[in-house]
Amino acid sequence: MKRALLALTAAALAVGSTLAAEPWHEGVISRHVDQDALSGTLDKAALKALRKRGEELFVGHFTPADGVGRPFATQAIVPTKRKRPPENAFFRSAGLDANACAGCHNLPATGGAGDFVTNVFVSEGFESADFDSLDPQFSNERGSNHLFGAGLIELLAREMTADLQRIRREALAEARRVGSAVTAKLESKGVDFGTITAEPDGMLDLSAVAGVDHDLVIRPFSQKGVMTSLRQFTVNALNHHHGMQATERFGLRWTGERDHDGDGVEDEMSEGDVSALVAWQAGLKPPVERTPEGAGWQAAARRGSAVFDTLGCNECHRRSLPLRSLSFADPGPLDMAGTLREGELAEPAFYDLALLDWSRNLPRNENGEVLVPLFGDLKRHTIADQEVAALGNELLAQRFVERNVFMTAELWGAGSTAPYGHRNDLPTLDEVMRAHGGEGRPSRDRYMEAAEDDRSALIAFLRTLVIEP
């Protein structure tokens, strides 16, 4: 690495010294993190310092001094002006709807999930940006996901994307070479994403692709699986929920303005600030499968684990996926304009997750790969049908993904993150299992038909998948 940071202290993180920094300062951003000081693999101390700043930003309540509010911009992910400020700066439906990231992500600990009361109302923010209704024709109501293990999830998605795009590249090259169509199976880490057919002229038939966007980018975040990276999600959420606009999307280059939201504060979130938030989230330790107290629960959990496989839950909720590297590049390789990209820096920063204490406990396979116990497949599935439609309760497609299609929920941490379902409106694991339709329907039916003891055991098992603060 070009530049390891040996002494990245909190002081080294700070630029913008003109900002107020008194202890009683009512704000979170008394200093900005200098992105230029972040490149190469950060050593343990530097990573710790950066994550500490990230946590401060995650839990801090943003104030007008920081730039909270977006009176002349909407919540849209593409910078979008509004003609006049909304009547209320804070508004539960269209936002601003939170003072801090931790306002919603807090169960069972900071960075966790949220109760029903923390639901977010997802709309594109282009038209009807000021919707004041919970009617699903205006927005999709979603629960707040937990972020524990998010760094590992993103690393898995990056490796899977690389696999899929390599398959595409090879199929295209082969089709050009042989002069006839080549069909290739899209598979990564044992997850099947259908097939592609490459034509000799470089055209691609994507009609048989399944569970991933047509650009073959695994977008692992959000209930819908439409966010590429922690960085992208962070930039989106800062604007949506807090009106804190990151320069890498809302700054001079892409809007022509330093105060795009017109709240009087310029360059509200620096690239370095976002990096700190990313580093903190990426380094959150993954949930674990704990050994429950009492022999009875232990026995039930063992039986439930077997039932989990017997019912076919593991077809989508894969127990683990293998991960080759724990080096988390920030920015990552897949972000597009508007989220900082690696090509915009001399060298990205690398957060070596192996430096974090929790990484020692991760299981590995015979190849030395980390087995990330996510209980998911990072693939989208149809999750509702005519008869079982509870999870098909949205009206709006999101970013080209149809209303009944969602990313397989990772079950790690399920024991700590009730309620369930993408609307957070199913209080128990039993209810959310009964709600599986569509591609989850066969397993759901088997669950319904299973003996009471098996169903109970399954719940006993799932409740051992917890977040340990």
Added chain:
Amino acid sequence: MEMTAPVATTPLRVPAPPPQGGRKGLATVFANRRRCRRSAGANGQRSFPLEGEVPTGRGGWWWRVPTALFCLPLLIAPAAAGPLNGIPVMHEEARTAGIEHAYRGPWEYFVGGGAASFDCNGDRLPDLLIAGGKGPAKLYVNKSTAGGALRFEQRDTGLKQRTLEKVLGAYPLDIDNDGYLDLALLRLGENVLLKGGPECAFEEANELFAFDGGNAWTTAFSASWEEGSAFPTLAFGNYVDRSAPGSPWGTCHDNALYRPELGEGTPLYAERRPLNPGYCALSMLFTDWNRSGTPDLRITNDRHYYRGGEEQLWHIEVGRAPRLFSRSEGWRHLTIWGMGIAEGDLNSDGYPEYALTSMGDTKLQMLDEEAEEDRPIYTDIAYERGATAHRPYVGKDLKPSTGWHAEFADFNNDGLLDLFIAKGNVEQMPDFAAFDPDNLLLGQWDGGFAEAGSEAGVALPTKGRGAIVDDFNMDGMLDLLVVNREENVSLFRNLGAKAEAGPIPMGNFVAVELAQKGPNANAVGALIAVKYGTRTANRSVQVGGGHASGHAGFVHAGVGTAERAEIRVKWPDGEWSPPYRVFANNFVRIERGAPEARYWYPPQ
């Protein structure tokens, strides 16, 4: 007289705020005024016989220029831009890419100098046919790989040498609907239609298409599929009639319209319909200015040679004789040294704006508030948008510029249309800038333009003429070919946005190829609406405009920070497609009636 009013009044009438980047201070403005007064002489007008620019044996001088006409715009010169974002780094690499070619020849080749960009071998990479003037045009096959250095190989066309000589420009289009792009060669003398075949094979098709190429000095071309027609209507714009008494003054050749008749699977262009009067056209464009579904023919004319002429807009209606839009229909009298036409929808209102290059200030026309569906009333917004580009923006030469090819495109993928203008002294005209760098006017968020040509690297001491803006290495960033007079072409590879440590990635983009069954397979005349967020980038599929240069193939649109876009196509017959959902940073092909866009990937 004609020129004085618009030039003099426009800048004074519009107390507009400066475009981003600001303008020079008052001291410079008045210094310019003094310089102009000295230059203009007592009567405010001077002209010069120009040694070396006189056609031998013609016994006269030409290109006389009333200097004073240029002075007023100089007084309000938009200055070089301030700090800009997203300045593309344009790396000139013509020779290393394998292109050694210049546009040369005597005074007949002071104009022209175009190129055609199109795929002639089925790999979807844009190949090039570049006019050579007196020397032969050359075909270069694109061998670039995605994102790599540009690489071209000259390919023998198999055509007769004399066919490729005296070529001033070229436009690609599929005339006979056989799936291979053909070429219209604009020549000094007989124009030639080349029928394209597989693997860049061409054959002369004038006889096959019953096309009489005439013997004019052809400098402009456009084509359009009129409603119900299986084949395109061709328009050729001609310059001076060299054989007319008194030539070159007031002896502009008429232009010509060729409507197809149906042959045995091929068009027959036996009937030449003159577009009279001709006013020495240097660019023409079928354009659906009012989105009526019926393109009309806009022609920009060189006032230097015509007498009593002006800019023209012809009604081109099916089954009817062409007729000029009249003053009573709102068409305003405008006389410029019209050299090139660019069309772009700057404000995404569906109605195109037009840049018209000239000597001195470039015009930028927008429909006026008084315009109506059948009243093409345009107002000039070049000054208020900072797009006059009327003199060099670097160097000490403050004489007026000479603009040729113009093209709107989004070079930095920020979602804002930029404007490229090829510049270059006609030859040795002392009243005009000798060092006259090409313009790269970057669209700004306030609607204006700011000059970035020097920082981008396109400000070379060449005499630009025609140009091609295209993505030659299929990396989503638009590259640039400029055909230079008497010097090697300039081929710029777009490396990304300028930054201290080297180029950085641009914004996101989509590139769209259209296809429909039956005639006009490439959907010339279609409108592509790329919607992302609350913005829409409108692009028209056209054959014509620029300066003697045309492009066929993928249509590019920058989409800034958007990851996705919804693309709708208004097909040439007026039918709107359903929205096609497309991920940004991809090349897609939209086939009419298909449920989804298809993705295409360039060779790695």
